[in-house]
Amino acid sequence: MNMILWEGISHVLLDIEGTTCPVSYVTETLFPYASANLAPYLETHQQEANIRALVQELETLWQQDTDQEAKDLLGHSRQSAELVCVGGILPYLRLLIRRDRKVTPLKDLQGKIWADGYARGELVGPLFDDVPTSLRRWQQEGLVLAVYSSGSIAAQQLIYQHSNHGDLRSLFSHWFDTHTGSKHKPSSYTLIAETMGCSPQAILFVSDSDSELQAASQGGLQVVCSQRESDKLQGLNTYPSINTFHQIQLKLQHEQA
Structure with a gap:
């Protein structure tokens, strides 16, 4: 096993898909679950103020969407007068899920649907086996x-709360989603460093996405590519890569003296 030493690190920032759990869990389990449960969830909760606000925001995005399929769906909904009811937006939501569009209000809505699934025991976060031991070791080391993650903070916490290794939420001090900014923009990572009260160079960002690693690197963070054999890999020739967290050896910032 090849070890990689990272020096001057005080914070570890982790992606989820392809980094701490399989990409397939999101694409083959979470997305289909959300799509299948959109209608019953909206029917049950459509009178709640926060749900109505999310639906209204999504309707506005739909009206502004330049994607041809989205336009066609909108035209059909207008002709059939479906848009005036909550159910009328379902075709657009399913389109967004199918395309894996990083739309913040959709991510918020999905998180609420998944919360019900986790609570009923229908969903369990399948973390890679090396993740829990590494997280505990890093926390113990200070x-x-x-x-x-592009998923909502609520959705992130659900995966770690209802994981196959128990509730691991207490191991994390900070959670960030697209409310902070796009994962493909260096400014998002600069803001994260400011929020955590550290220099960008003191953060090690682990992700399986080349574009995210590039943005984080441009923002001043140290980066490593998560190369999990079961997932589609990106950026392996650009950045140092690992296929297990056990390969990451950290020399903390306060050890530099």
Whole structure:
């Protein structure tokens, strides 16, 4: 096993898909679950103020969407007068899920649907086996752990609360989603460093996405590519890569003296 030494690190920022759990869990389990439960969830909760606000925001996005399929769906909904009811937006939501569009209000809505699924025991977060032991070791060594994912913070916490290794939420000090900014923009990572009260260079960001690693690197963070054999890999020739967290060896910032 090849070990990689990272120096001057005080914070570890982790992606989720392809980094701490399989990409397939999101694409083959979470997305289909959300899509299948959109109608009953909206029917049950459509009178709640926060749900109505999310639906209204999504309707506005739909009206502004330049995607041709989205336009066609909108035209059909207008002709059939479906848009005036909550159920009328379902075709657009399913389109967004199918395309894996990083739309913040959709992520918020999905998180609420998944919360019901986790509570009923229908969903369990399948973390890679090396993740829990590594997280505990890093925390015991004094590192600050954080999550940055395109999924909502609520959805992130659900995966770690209802994981196959128990509730691991207490290991993390910070949670970030697209409310902070796009994962493909360096400014998002600069803001994360400011929020955590550390220099960008003191953060090690772990992700399986080349574009995210590039943005984080441009923002001043140290980066490593998560190369999990079961997942579609990106950026393996650009950045140092690992296929298990056990390969990451950290020399903390306060050890530099």
